[in-house]
Each structure stands twice: as C-alpha cells, then as structure tokens.
Amino acid sequence: MICRKLPYWSGVGRLVDEQVRCGVRLGLCCLFKKEEISFKTITARTLLNLAAADRPYRLSAVCAANADSLLQAVKAVQRLGIGAFRIMSPLFPRMTHPDVGYRLADLPDGQRIEELLDEVRKWSLSHDIRLSFHPDQFVVLSSPHAAVVANSIRELEYQGWLAEMVGADVINIHGGGVYGDKQGALERFRRVFPTLSPRVRSRLAIENDDNSYTVRDLLPLAERLEIPLVYDVHHHRCLPDGLSVVEATRLAGATWQATGREQYCHISSPRAGWQGGNPKPHADYIDPDDVPACWQGMTMTVDIEAKAKELAVLRLMRDLAEAEMTASGAADPEPVWAGTR
DNA sequence: GCATGTCAAGTTGTG
DNA sequence: CACAACTTGACATGC
Numbered sequence: 001m002i003c004r005k006l007p008y009w010s011g012v013g014r015l016v017d018e019q020v021r022c023g024v025r026l027g028l029c030c031l032f033k034k035e036e037i038s039f040k041t042i043t044a045r046t047l048l049n050l051a052a053a054d055r056p057y058r059l060s061a062v063c064a065a066n067a068d069s070l071l072q073a074v075k076a077v078q079r080l081g082i083g084a085f086r087i088m089s090p091l092f093p094r095m096t097h098p099d100v101g102y103r104l105a106d107l108p109d110g111q112r113i114e115e116l117l118d119e120v121r122k123w124s125l126s127h128d129i130r131l132s133f134h135p136d137q138f139v140v141l142s143s144p145h146a147a148v149v150a151n152s153i154r155e156l157e158y159q160g161w162l163a164e165m166v167g168a169d170v171i172n173i174h175g176g177g178v179y180g181d182k183q184g185a186l187e188r189f190r191r192v193f194p195t196l197s198p199r200v201r202s203r204l205a206i207e208n209d210d211n212s213y214t215v216r217d218l219l220p221l222a223e224r225l226e227i228p229l230v231y232d233v234h235h236h237r238c239l240p241d242g243l244s245v246v247e248a249t250r251l252a253g254a255t256w257q258a259t260g261r262e263q264y265c266h267i268s269s270p271r272a273g274w275q276g277g278n279p280k281p282h283a284d285y286i287d288p289d290d291v292p293a294c295w296q297g298m299t300m301t302v303d304i305e306a307k308a309k310e311l312a313v314l315r316l317m318r319d320l321a322e323a324e325m326t327a328s329g330a331a332d333p334e335p336v337w338a339g340t341r
Numbered sequence: 342g343c344a345t346g347t348c349a350a351g352t353t354g355t356g
Numbered sequence: 357c358a359c360a361a362c363t364t365g366a367c368a369t370g371c
Contacts, residue, residue, distance in 0.1 A: 029363050041366060043348050086363070097349060137362055138350040151350060174362090177352045209362085211353060266363095278355090280361065305363065348367080355360080 021128060021262075022299045025083025026313050029134075033309040037072050040065050041093045047100040055100065060107035063092045067116035070166070074124050074131075082313050084130040084301045087168065089159065096154045114165070121167035130301050131168035132264070133159045133203075140176035141192045142185040149192055160200035170264055171203040172230045175213035175221075182212070186221050193225050205230045205264065208248075210280050214241030215248045219255070228255040232266035233292055234305070238280050245292045253300070263300035267291060284308040288319040296324070 032038070040062045047055050070091060077085045094100050104110040124131055139152040159171050178185055193201065206222055207230035208215045215231060222229040231252035233245060243251070249265070256263040269287040270279035284307045295302065306312035 031364065038366085041348080043367065045348075046368075088363075094349080099349090134363060136350085137352075140351055143351075145351090148351070155350085179352090211362085278361090282363090303363090307364085342371100344369100344371080346367105346369085348365105351362105353361090356358090 025301050027084030027303040028082050028313050029086045030088040033311050035076050044097050044100050056107050060109040064109045066091050067113045071120050074129050078127045086132050096158045117165040132170035134172045142176035142189040156200050164199050170205050172205040172207050174209045178212045208235050210235040210238035216241040222255045230264045234268040246294045266303045268305035285312045286316045
C-alpha cells in the first residue's frame with residue numbers, strides 16, 4: 001500500500017512495482033469526442049422492415065463492429081491514462097427487445113464477438129481499467145407496474161451477462177420513481193432484488209439522483225441489501241439531504257468497504273454554472289472547484305460526466321495535477337504526469 | 342450531400 | 357398539457 005511516488009490524481013495509478021492501486025482514478029463515460037471510436041446502433045423499426053432471415057446478418061455486423069469498438073475504447077482509455085470506462089447500455093442494440101431481441105449465438109459472427117469481449121476483459125484486467133454499466137432510465141425496480149419491473153429485470157440480466165463477459169464489476173442504477181410514497185417504492189425495490197441472478201446482484205449498485213432519492217434515502221436500502229452506493233456529488237448538490245459532501249462520501253464509502261471494493265463516485269459541473277438557473281444539465285468540462293477537496297488522496301473511481309468526454313477527463317487530470325503541484329510547492333521534484341505518458 | 346425527425350422502454354418537474 | 361432532463365448520438369428519410 002505504498003503510493004508515495006504516485007500522484008494523488010493519477011489516471012490509472014499506473015503501478016509498475018506495487019500491486020495495490022491507490023489514488024483517485026478518473027473514468028470516461030461511454031463515448032469519445034476526439035478519438036475516432038464510435039458505436040453503431042439499429043432501431044427495432046429497421047429490423048422489423050427486414051425479412052426475418054436477414055436480421056441476424058444485419059445485427060451481426062452491428063454487434064461485431066461495436067465489440068471491436070469496445071476493444072479499441074479500452075485500449076484508448078489505457079493509452080490516455082484514464083482508469084475506468086463506462087460501457088454504453090446498447091452495445092448490442094435491441095438485444096432484449098420483445099419483438100426483435102436475440103442472442104449472440106443467433107448471429108453469424110457470434111463466436112468472434114464473444115472472443116472480442118474476452119479480449120476486452122483480458123486487456124482491462126491486465127491494465128487495471130475498471131469497467132462499469134449504467135442502465136438507463138427505463139430500468140426501474142421500484143415501479144408498481146409489473147411490466148416495467150419485468151422489462152427492467154430483463155435488461156439488468158442482459159447487462160449482467162455482458163458485465164461478466166467483459167469483467168465489469170459495477171451495474172449502477174437509480175432508485176427510480178417515488179409514486180407518492182418513497183418508503184413504499186424502496187420496499188418494492190427491496191423485494192425485487194432477491195429475484196435477480198447472482199451475477200446481477202453481485203454487481204448492482206445504487207446511486208443518488210437529482211430528483212427523488214438522496215444518499216440519506218438510499219443508505220438504509222444499500223445496507224440492507226449489502227450493495228454499494230454510488231455517490232454522485234453533482235446530484236447531491238442539486239438535491240441536498242442535510243449530509244455534507246464529506247459525510248456523504250464517507251457513508252457511501254463504507255458501503256463499498258463492506259463489499260471489499262473500491263469506492264465509485266460521479267461528478268459533473270452545471271452547464272450554466274451554479275448561479276445560472278437550472279444546475280442539472282451537464283457542462284462540457286469539469287470545473288476543478290467542483291471536485292470535493294476531501295476526495296484528494298482517496299482510493300476511488302470517479303466517473304466524469306461531461307459532454308467533452310475524454311477531453312474533459314484529460315483536462316481535469318491536468319488541472320488537478322497542477323493544483324496539487326502548486327499546493328505542494330517544489331516538494332515533489334518529479335513532474336506529476338511523468339509516469340503517465 | 343445535408344437537414345431533420347425519430348429512436349423500446351419511465352418518471353418527475355417546469356413552463 | 358407538452359417538453360426537457362436524465363450517460364448521448366446515430367440512423368432513416370426526404371429534399
């Protein structure tokens with residue numbers, strides 16, 4: 001657990017000798033701005049307009065391209081010194097769609113796609129790139145509507161399968177709707193949880209949102225289910241709950257410690273600033289002042305939710321490194337980023 | 342080519 | 357009541 005020589009804000013904690021990573025690692029969400037890596041999609045309508053026999057070929061091309069892009073993505077992330085990557089939910093588009101859903105085994109290139117996923121897993125493991133998923137807003141385990149919950153479970157199982165394939169350790173979701181009765185909604189969430197497969201349960205995390213569920217609301221559920229709580233400090237600032245940032249960081253951190261894993265947090269900056277009206281929309285970049293001072297030196301993953309994507313992660317890494325150098329004066333003779341080029 | 346509406350899905354708050 | 361906001365583009369269509 002020696003990290004004297006490593007910068008606090010190292011991207012990956014590029015450990016050469018030590019086995020134990022430490023410091024904050026910054027994560028990229030889903031997409032790239034400048035790097036020429038993109039993901040394809042296909043709509044249900046397009047598939048339904050094709051003859052059923054043609055669909056697997058079309059899907060296979062999309063999925064193979066995306067699996068390849070994912071491998072390129074984790075390699076790019078590693079090259080840039082970024083330490084984590086959130087995988088976009090529709091990596092295999094429409095896979096759980098009721099009408100046009102499919103399995104990899106149905107696709108002509110299914111085996112090759114599986115091999116690519118295995119390459120992603122091996123690369124990420126050997127280069128310490130942490131992978132995660134963040135199912136979108138349609139996944140609502142607290143819904144009173146059975147059909148919504150059933151769709152949510154199906155989507156979660158898809159992501160759980162994929163997470164296992166690529167070695168991702170986090171599937172992070174929100175509490176969902178309130179329906180006029182927050183405790184009742186949380187209770188529904190609690191009851192659905194045991195019906196999930198082990199590979200989903202072991203990866204599921206719950207995140208405070210900017211609308212309904214705060215850290216304070218979710219902590220009892222996280223503790224009861226023994227799942228970790230992803231702390232989104234931007235959401236917390238948009239929807240305060242009486243806890244300080246320091247307290248929320250510590251309480252959320254304890255849920256990660258309880259599962260023996262590295263803490264996971266999110267950050268973003270308001271597009272129009274904190275004085276400019278609605279603070280919820282995300283800015284292109286992160287204002288370093290929005291980064292909690294108490295996070296410095298902590299061993300955690302912080303996903304950067306910013307529209308400039310990898311450019312925002314790189315800029316924040318630079319800004320924080322500079323701030324640290326300034327703060328420490330000439331104490332550290334080595335340039336902070338020497339190890340990450 | 343380029344502009345524009347549409348993508349499977351939920352829920353809440355605002356104007 | 358329509359629409360934006362949430363991890364966000366990218367596809368499909370029509371000019």
